[in-house]
Amino acid sequence: MTPKIKMTDVHKAFGPxxxxxxxxxxxxxxxxxxxxxxxGTGKSVTIKCIQGLIKPDSGSIxxxxxxxxxxxxxxLEEVNAQTGMLFQGAALFDSLNIWENVAFGLIQGKxxxxxxxxxxxxxxxxxxxxxxxxxxxxxxxxxxxxxxxxGLARAIATNPELIFFDEPTxxxxxxMSDVINDLIRRCxxxxxxxxxxxxxxxxxVRKIADKVAMLxxxxxxxxxxxxxxxxxxxxYVEQFINGRAEGPIQMEIxx
Amino acid sequence: xxxxxxxxxxxxSFIRAxxxxxxxxxxxxxxxxRPPFYFRALLSQMVEIGFYSLPVVALTTLFSxxxxxxxxxxxxSGFSSEGVVASVTELTVTRELxxxxxxxxxxGRVGAAMAAELGTMRxxxxxxxxxxxxxxxxxxxxxxxVLAGVLMLPLLVLIGDVIGIYGGYxxxxxxxxxxxxxxxxxxxxxxxxxxxxxxxxxAAVFGFIVTLxxxxxxxxxxxxxxxxxxxxxxxVVSSSILILISNYWLTELFFAK
Ligand SMILES: Nc1ncnc2c1ncn2[C@@H]1O[C@H](COP(=O)(O)OP(=O)(O)O)[C@@H](O)[C@H]1O
Ligand SMILES: [Mg+2]
Numbered sequence: 133m134t135p136k137i138k139m140t141d142v143h144k145a146f147g148p149x150x151x152x153x154x155x156x157x158x159x160x161x162x163x164x165x166x167x168x169x170x171x172g173t174g175k176s177v178t179i180k181c182i183q184g185l186i187k188p189d190s191g192s193i194x195x196x197x198x199x200x201x202x203x204x205x206x207x208l209e210e211v212n213a214q215t216g217m218l219f220q221g222a223a224l225f226d227s228l229n230i231w232e233n234v235a236f237g238l239i240q241g242k243x244x245x246x247x248x249x250x251x252x253x254x255x256x257x258x259x260x261x262x263x264x265x266x267x268x269x270x271x272x273x274x275x276x277x278x279x280x281x282x283g284l285a286r287a288i289a290t291n292p293e294l295i296f297f298d299e300p301t302x303x304x305x306x307x308m309s310d311v312i313n314d315l316i317r318r319c320x321x322x323x324x325x326x327x328x329x330x331x332x333x334x335x336x337v338r339k340i341a342d343k344v345a346m347l348x349x350x351x352x353x354x355x356x357x358x359x360x361x362x363x364x365x366x367x368y369v370e371q372f373i374n375g376r377a378e379g380p381i382q383m384e385i386x387x
Numbered sequence: 388x389x390x391x392x393x394x395x396x397x398x399x400s401f402i403r404a405x406x407x408x409x410x411x412x413x414x415x416x417x418x419x420x421r422p423p424f425y426f427r428a429l430l431s432q433m434v435e436i437g438f439y440s441l442p443v444v445a446l447t448t449l450f451s452x453x454x455x456x457x458x459x460x461x462x463x464s465g466f467s468s469e470g471v472v473a474s475v476t477e478l479t480v481t482r483e484l485x486x487x488x489x490x491x492x493x494x495g496r497v498g499a500a501m502a503a504e505l506g507t508m509r510x511x512x513x514x515x516x517x518x519x520x521x522x523x524x525x526x527x528x529x530x531x532x533v534l535a536g537v538l539m540l541p542l543l544v545l546i547g548d549v550i551g552i553y554g555g556y557x558x559x560x561x562x563x564x565x566x567x568x569x570x571x572x573x574x575x576x577x578x579x580x581x582x583x584x585x586x587x588x589x590a591a592v593f594g595f596i597v598t599l600x601x602x603x604x605x606x607x608x609x610x611x612x613x614x615x616x617x618x619x620x621x622x623v624v625s626s627s628i629l630i631l632i633s634n635y636w637l638t639e640l641f642f643a644k
Contacts, residue, residue: 185515205523213521223512241521286520 134197136161136294136326137182142191144177151177152188153350159343164320164327166337166358168372169347170381175330176220178347179296182328183215184208195294213241216292220299220330222283224271230282231257231267237290256285261311277304284312288319295319297329301336313339334373337361346372348381411603415533418525425527432535436497436598437542443492448547451484452476452554460563469565473573476555481582482642485547486540487634490593493540494626498601501532502622505605506615514606529606533598540594541587548586585641592637593630600626 137159144152151174159165167175180186182193184200193200195211203211216237224233232239234256235249244252254264260281271279280303287295297316301309313336319325320342329340337344341358346369354369361373371379459475505528508514517524552574559565601622608618 180515183519185518209518209521209523212519215519217516217519219512219516221512223516225508225513225516236522237520240527 133161135159135194136163136196137328138192138194138197139178139182140192140194142178142181142188142193144174144181144186144188150350152181155191155347155350155352157345157352157355159326159328161326162320162324164317164329164340164342165345166329166331166341166343167345167347168331168337170372171332173347174350175347176298179217179298179328179330183212183217183296214292215294215296216287216290217296218280218283218287218298218300220302222271222276222279224279224282224286226271229268229270230274233271233282234285234289236286242290252289253285256289257282259288259315260285261308277308280304281308281312284315288315291323291325293325295325295327297327297331299330299332301331301333309333309336310339316340334375337373407607408603411606412599414525415529415599415602418523418530419534421526423526425531428527428531429534432531433539436493436535436594437539440489440493440496440539440543441546443496444489444543444547445550447488447492448480448485448551449554451488452480452551452556453558455479455484456555456558457562460558469559469569470573470577472555472559472563472565473570474577476559477552477574477578478582480551480555481548481578481586483634483638485551486544486586486589486593487630489544489547489590490540490597490630491627493536493543493594494597494601494623494630497536498597498622498626499619501598501601502605502608502619503615505529505602506608506618507605509606509608510611510615524606529602532602533595536594536598537591538594540597541590544586544590545583548583581641585637588641589634589637592633596629596633597626600629 135158137157139155139157142152142155143150155178157165157178167178169175177186181188182195182200184203188201191201198207198211200208200211224230225236228236231250231253234253235244235246238244238249238252239246250267254267257264257267262278262281262285266274266278266282271282274282280300284297284300287297300316301312304312316327316329317340320327327340329336331337331340338358344354344356344358344361345352346354346366348368354364354366356364361369364370367380371381456472456476459472463471505514508528514524514528517527555574556567556570559570560567604618604622604625605615608614610617
């Protein structure tokens with residue numbers, strides 16, 4: 133079976149700064165991959181490359197067997213129509229109110245009637261633990277944690293086949309985090325979506341992941357089923373999952 | 388040696404920027420003719436540019452018309468008659484000052500706002516979010532703004548022309564004690580179709596320049612709040628310069644014999 137996502141030897145540098153240095157990764161259909169790694173290691177860049185938002189310098193990225201590196205804009209739009217994305221900073225449209233944000237993909241992308249789209253939007257808001265009262269508010273009137281959840285509702289509103297979550301639980305309290313973890317897991321288990329999640333939160337990893345990949349210095353240094361993560365035998369992974377300051381990963385601390 | 392390196396890197400970045408702007412223009416033009424079209428967005432931009440710019444455009448053209456009437460009387464004293472004041476005012480306002488001043492005002496008001504808005508959307512990843520929601524940012528954000536600029540600026544200039552000539556009328560009648568009917572008759576008789584047509588053509592070109600550069604600078608901004616600030620400044624400065632330069636060439640195109 134062709135994998136949902138297949139990245140082969142992807143390189144990306146911004147000026148002199150090498151961010152991705154040969155990333156190779158596969159995600160099977162209906163599988164949930166979690167990418168872990170320190171801040172600034174290029175996790176967000178990786179998933180933006182997969183969506184064609186950032187063009188890699190070299191390498192190949194295939195979605196459903198279709199090469200997206202160098203793909204025309206209109207074809208890429210077709211591919212993107214099947215995907216959803218929660219941005220690290222939520223990236224809500226601040227000229228639109230909350231329900232219009234959530235319904236955006238339904239109204240603009242899927243050409244749904246506004247009234248029908250609103251109903252779905254309110255249902256999705258309920259799934260992320262928000263009451264219909266917030267629907268007419270604007271993004272600058274809600275808290276950071278709420279923005280994150282609204283971004284999540286927007287990402288899943290069109291029931292996409294492939295969903296990316298960039299730090300879905302950062303900035304949420306532990307209970308709300310668990311609600312969100314459940315929701316992400318349900319997207320994969322019940323709707324059969326494929327998902328790629330970035331997180332620092334080990335409880336999210338254990339709850340969401342089928343497979344885990346660890347990114348370090350522009351490469352995937354460990355990849356395996358979530359069950360193996362505690363006996364990876366990899367000193368980098370062990371340091372990361374146990375959150376220790378001492379170990380092979382040296383934080384670049386500038387004085 | 389250092390100097391050469393500097394000149395070299397400056398020319399490189401100039402060429403790169405020119406290339407990027409050309410590409411941006413082509414993408415905008417091709418998005419103009421391919422569906423989907425966002426009529427709601429176009430309408431709201433037309434209101435924003437046309438209606439809300441009206442006060443500043445009206446004020447600037449009113450006072451320009453007034454000052455021209457005053458100068459053409461004072462500066463040409465001796466020969467100047469009612470006819471000269473009326474015709475100089477009409478000519479200057481419709482051919483040059485109306486379009487240029489309206490465009491500069493719109494550059495400061497609308498071009499800056501577009502750069503700031505799109506710049507904020509860029510640095511907060513809202514533009515990327517549009518793409519992931521299968522909406523082309525050129526069609527959704529840029530085409531409505533550029534089209535609205537091209538459509539509304541000529542209209543603003545037409546209104547500005549009337550107000551500018553009215554400014555000249557006020558000065559002629561109430562300050563210089565000319566006959567009011569004569570002023571209007573002179574203006575009207577002297578006016579040629581090419582005055583209005585050239586002014587409105589200029590306005591359409593300037594509308595394109597202002598909105599395109601506002602969108603371009605915002606779309607390509609980077610580096611947080613500071614980057615957005617720089618984008619705003621660049622949008623206003625570059626479009627103002629381009630307005631004045633292209634104004635010369637358009638005048639040459641219409642009027643040079
Ligand atoms: N558009 C960009 N331009 C320049 N540098 C970038 C850009 N996007 C990301 N980077 C750099 O790439 C590195 C990785 O960023 P990112 O993928 O956001 O990290 P993270 O793993 O924390 O998500 C960072 O050092 C960042 O500065
Ligand atoms: Mg990130």
